[in-house]
Amino acid sequence: MEKEFEFRIDMQQRTKQFALRVIKLFQALPKTDEAIIIGKQLLRSATSVGSNYRAACRARSPKEFYSKLSIVVEEADEAMFWIELLAESTILKATLLQDLLNENEEIIKIVVSARKKYQQNQNKQTE
Numbered sequence: 001m002e003k004e005f006e007f008r009i010d011m012q013q014r015t016k017q018f019a020l021r022v023i024k025l026f027q028a029l030p031k032t033d034e035a036i037i038i039g040k041q042l043l044r045s046a047t048s049v050g051s052n053y054r055a056a057c058r059a060r061s062p063k064e065f066y067s068k069l070s071i072v073v074e075e076a077d078e079a080m081f082w083i084e085l086l087a088e089s090t091i092l093k094a095t096l097l098q099d100l101l102n103e104n105e106e107i108i109k110i111v112v113s114a115r116k117k118y119q120q121n122q123n124k125q126t127e
Contacts, residue, residue, distance in 0.1 A: 049107065
């Protein structure tokens with residue numbers, strides 16, 4: 001149980017750091033209309049990753065926990081889309097975004113894996 005608690009705290013910090021990195025990225029974007037529009041979308045989805053992961057850790061029921069984890073995956077995937085769009089539109093150089101893309105992908109993989117493991121555990125309990 002202690003290991004699970006440490007994992008949750010680590011992921012809370014990791015998703016918060018991801019959001020902070022996106023905030024800094026947003027602040028550094030060119031002041032063009034398209035950069036600002038895409039940047040705001042990225043800002044919303046990336047900060048939602050951290051806030052919804054935190055909410056999942058405080059879930060009042062197993063269903064709420066699973067639901068919040070699902071929102072984390074959805075928002076992280078959306079953030080991935082906006083980061084890719086910034087690169088592919090050449091608003092920013094792709095090389096500048098690669099580390100952020102990698103971190104986003106890792107967060108998605110971790111949360112998807114946690115969600116699957118949780119679902120498997122729930123299925124075992126109902127058997």
